[in-house]
Amino acid sequence: MTIRKRVMVSMISIGVAVFAVWCWPHATTRPVLAEEKRSGNEAAFEKTVRPILSDYCVTCHSTEKQKGELDLERFTTVASIKNKTEVWEHVLDQLATGEMPPKSSKQMSADQQKQLTKWIQETLNEVALANAGDPGPVVLRRLSNHEYT
Numbered sequence: 001m002t003i004r005k006r007v008m009v010s011m012i013s014i015g016v017a018v019f020a021v022w023c024w025p026h027a028t029t030r031p032v033l034a035e036e037k038r039s040g041n042e043a044a045f046e047k048t049v050r051p052i053l054s055d056y057c058v059t060c061h062s063t064e065k066q067k068g069e070l071d072l073e074r075f076t077t078v079a080s081i082k083n084k085t086e087v088w089e090h091v092l093d094q095l096a097t098g099e100m101p102p103k104s105s106k107q108m109s110a111d112q113q114k115q116l117t118k119w120i121q122e123t124l125n126e127v128a129l130a131n132a133g134d135p136g137p138v139v140l141r142r143l144s145n146h147e148y149t
């Protein structure tokens with residue numbers, strides 16, 4: 001190996017090592033944060049979101065009635081919502097445009113509307129983040145790429 005090459009290889013190694021050290025705390029603390037967030041999200045679902053839905057939406061969107069072919073009663077857990085994000089994107093649309101609940105029905109307070117919208121947005125964001133992948137494995141893959149140089 002020429003000296004020039006040697007210097008280049010060691011510079012690349014140092015670069016990779018610095019990058020790995022920088023990434024490591026981020027990669028290892030991330031799952032803990034996700035866990036904490038999930039439990040908050042779960043608690044808010046039971047305490048706030050489900051009661052709002054059953055007061056203002058399930059009257060028409062029950063498993064039995066399914067107005068607009070939409071059954072919101074079957075969503076009894078956060079996981080069930082995360083499995084059907086396309087339904088909840090529709091719900092967000094309807095809330096944003098003010099079409100649901102229909103004008104003729106009992107209306108939510110501005111506060112309830114805000115809480116419901118915010119919770120759905122956050123839950124959909126979590127799914128999007130989870131699908132984007134954890135940065136941990138990416139770091140490891142980059143490290144092993146180094147073996148080929």
Ligand code: HEC
Nearest residue numbers: 056057058059060061067068070090091094100101102105
């Ligand atoms: C008085 C009955 C009634 C209530 C209460 C009601 N809806 Fe609806 N909803 C309907 C009917 C009827 C349709 C189908 C016709 C339409 O699209 O206007 C519908 C359609 C929908 C749709 C489907 C729209 C699409 O994409 O096709 C969504 C989402 C929805 N409602 C969400 C909600 C949410 C969220 C609430 C509570 C905040 C709610 N609805 C409360 C009667 C109701």
